[in-house]
């Protein structure tokens with residue numbers, strides 16, 4: 001398995017996780033069907049295999065990175081805005097509030113800060129930035145020191161809360177480590193080490209051990225960014241393969257599409273495109289376009305190697 005396989009695996013894995021989780025979003029775990037009908041049910045009247053805002057924003061990020069040759073905040077916000085104004089089937093609460101302000105001419109970071117101050121930290125640590133950040137980790141796979149600055153900045157375009165920035169940094173560092181071909185135990189350890197002193201860093205480390213067992217993620221705080229990062233990192237370390245990992249994440253209920261999108265990006269970087277379930281890939285909508293966008297990231301992923 002080479003670097004290109006892992007980059008494409010990560011981006012397609014994100015889309016697969018999103019599509020598998022979408023029909024079960026916001027269900028309690030007990031109400032998620034078992035066995036899980038994967039890519040068999042519609043979502044928002046769209047056909048099975050459709051993806052949601054997680055994949056839409058990840059694709060904006062992937063296209064922006066490859067066309068701009070790296071992270072370009074203004075270009076990315078422009079793509080998010082264009083998508084938002086196209087009236088998508090869904091968009092996260094915080095993202096919607098921020099992009100509405102951006103549409104009126106406000107700067108994204110300032111708008112995100114204003115929304116955060118308006119709403120307060122209790123309801124401002126949603127997973128709307130961590131859910132789509134993985135392509136940044138692919139593009140900067142061999143430049144992890146740059147990720148330490150860029151991943152929190154990416155989050156702050158919509159989610160300025162320190163815990164969201166921490167979650168995004170941990171996930172992008174882990175994706176980068178996997179794309180470099182490092183061993184998964186070492187990858188999760190070094191990602192958690194890198195964020196331990198940051199806001200929410202210790203909580204994230206704890207959650208990686210306990211989400212889905214002693215800590216449920218299907219309650220009122222289900223969209224919490226640290227749940228989504230933790231369940232993804234846990235799946236990456238513990239799953240025997242991509243399919244069983246994603247099935248387990250979705251079975252936990254809560255924000256199933258975003259949780260599985262992050263788990264899918266991480267597991268996809270681990271197993272590569274060749275390790276993704278072929279039957280699932282066949283049913284993924286826009287698969288070929290997503291695949292091409294992922295391939296365009298490969299030269300960036302190799303930069304600095």
Ligand SMILES: [Mg+2]
Pocket residue numbers: 052053054090257258
């Ligand atoms: Mg979604």
